[in-house]
Amino acid sequence: MSTQREDMLKELGLWPLWRLRDDANISAGTPSEKTDSADARPQPASRPSAPDLLVSEPRATRAVQSNALPLDERIHAISRMEWPQLRESVAGCVACALHKGRNKTVFGVGDENADWLFVGEGPGADEDAKGEPFVGQAGKLLDNMLAAIRLRRGNNVYIANIVKCRPPGNRNPELAEVSQCEPYLWRQIDLIKPKLIVALGKTAAVNLLKRDAPVASMRGKVHEYQGVPLIVTYHPAYLLRTLNDKAKAWADLCLAVETMQGLQTGRAAPI
Numbered sequence: 001m002s003t004q005r006e007d008m009l010k011e012l013g014l015w016p017l018w019r020l021r022d023d024a025n026i027s028a029g030t031p032s033e034k035t036d037s038a039d040a041r042p043q044p045a046s047r048p049s050a051p052d053l054l055v056s057e058p059r060a061t062r063a064v065q066s067n068a069l070p071l072d073e074r075i076h077a078i079s080r081m082e083w084p085q086l087r088e089s090v091a092g093c094v095a096c097a098l099h100k101g102r103n104k105t106v107f108g109v110g111d112e113n114a115d116w117l118f119v120g121e122g123p124g125a126d127e128d129a130k131g132e133p134f135v136g137q138a139g140k141l142l143d144n145m146l147a148a149i150r151l152r153r154g155n156n157v158y159i160a161n162i163v164k165c166r167p168p169g170n171r172n173p174e175l176a177e178v179s180q181c182e183p184y185l186w187r188q189i190d191l192i193k194p195k196l197i198v199a200l201g202k203t204a205a206v207n208l209l210k211r212d213a214p215v216a217s218m219r220g221k222v223h224e225y226q227g228v229p230l231i232v233t234y235h236p237a238y239l240l241r242t243l244n245d246k247a248k249a250w251a252d253l254c255l256a257v258e259t260m261q262g263l264q265t266g267r268a269a270p271i
Helices: 003-011 023-028 031-040 050-056 059-066 071-078 083-091 097-101 125-130 137-148 175-192 202-209 236-241 243-265
Strands: 116-120 157-161 196-200 222-225 228-233
Touching: 071 175, 083 175, 097 175, 116 175, 116 202, 137 236, 137 243, 157 175, 196 202, 196 243, 202 222, 202 228, 228 243, 236 243
Parallel strands: 116 157, 116 196, 196 228
Antiparallel strands: 222 228
């Protein structure tokens, strides 16, 4: 190669110039030289397996896609989610018509390893605005109820709802809405592994216990949800309207404390 061309290639940043040796030169080398030469060549990237492709997909994309699945497939997909993916899926959920009128989804709040799980029916106007359950007047009463039994929000307590979006006009959620949303709550319960569940109001009790009955007939006793003791009491919003039933709610909380103490000491009454 001429010196002039070499200088030009250097000026363009194309020097030194690498050339592939011909087959004759390669075959003439020693065995070690031939092996090193073959190893030095760039190898084609291996194609990822199907599980690798799934894992490499962004979690948010997979979470949103799960909302478009048929219900049985959604239940299966949700049942395998961990907390981050579960939150993303709820935030982007369009599985039922409630998403059309929501401001914010209300995922749940509290200690993700709590012994106590309190479940209400669905977000109200204040909850829809802030994205947190029980933050209005009913929320203040719930905080007072917790304080009365020496509990507080976020400390060994988790609070969630049957549905994650506000029903219009604060109506009760419809069966089709609950069926699409309750797999999220099921997964939350699986992840939290609470020792005791307190159902706040009829909607929560009916959907957790899968039996239609008035709160008055379900309270005062220990039920079971998937092997977890469950106690039914009145919803704080109901108690704000019906002050006379606050004494009954206090009795329910005392039963809850007694049940929890029995669970902690191994002397829990049979369900």
